Amino acid sequence: MWSTVLEFSFGAILAYLIARVPFLTFPRMRSWNEQFPPHPEALYVDSHLIQRVMHMRIFYWIALVFALIPLSFGWFSLQYGSAPIGFGMWTVSGWLILSRVTGVISGDGPSWTKQLAMRLQLVKNNSESEESCCNLSNPMWEVIAVRCTTCGKNLLNIPRPDLGRPRSDGWIMGFVRLLLTDGKPIIASEEE
Numbered sequence: 001m002w003s004t005v006l007e008f009s010f011g012a013i014l015a016y017l018i019a020r021v022p023f024l025t026f027p028r029m030r031s032w033n034e035q036f037p038p039h040p041e042a043l044y045v046d047s048h049l050i051q052r053v054m055h056m057r058i059f060y061w062i063a064l065v066f067a068l069i070p071l072s073f074g075w076f077s078l079q080y081g082s083a084p085i086g087f088g089m090w091t092v093s094g095w096l097i098l099s100r101v102t103g104v105i106s107g108d109g110p111s112w113t114k115q116l117a118m119r120l121q122l123v124k125n126n127s128e129s130e131e132s133c134c135n136l137s138n139p140m141w142e143v144i145a146v147r148c149t150t151c152g153k154n155l156l157n158i159p160r161p162d163l164g165r166p167r168s169d170g171w172i173m174g175f176v177r178l179l180l181t182d183g184k185p186i187i188a189s190e191e192e
């Protein structure tokens with residue numbers, strides 16, 4: 001009985017990790033983050049940041065492709081190897097695919113969307129135009145919203161999701177936190 005539970009958990013955890021490999025590793029490489037201040041400092045709203053939002057969106061969706069690996073291994077394991085490991089892998093990767101696809105339909109999608117990138121672009125354009133909040137408009141994405149550091153005006157009321165920078169809370173705690181939240185901001189928007 002215990003060995004079955006252990007094998008099932010092993011398969012489930014393995015599948016959970018494999019699907020998140022791209023999101024947890026690629027954007028965190030040092031060469032990818034040189035243009036950004038270290039986590040958790042605020043980020044200046046510029047084209048680098050907007051591009052990063054689009055990249056995070058890609059890494060979020062690549063998980064669906066990576067989930068096919070434990071899905072197929074799980075199926076093989078069910079057929080020819082250990083049934084509990086296979087079932088564990090199959091359940092978790094199948095659930096990931098289902099929940100992400102249905103999340104789009106129900107509106108509970110990823111934190112990084114094209115709309116978010118467009119709204120950041122608007123903030124950037126506004127700050128450079130004559131309608132900017134002040135003469136020295138300097139929009140920075142803080143933890144709970146985009147604010148102008150010169151006049152303090154709230155420019156975009158969206159909490160900052162994970163943007164792929166190496167976490168300040170250390171490698172292990174950062175890893176655990178990302179695994180549990182999938183990079184979603186923990187703090188809700190001020191309006192809510």
Ligand SMILES: [Zn+2]
Nearest residue numbers: 133134148151
């Ligand atoms: Zn301002």
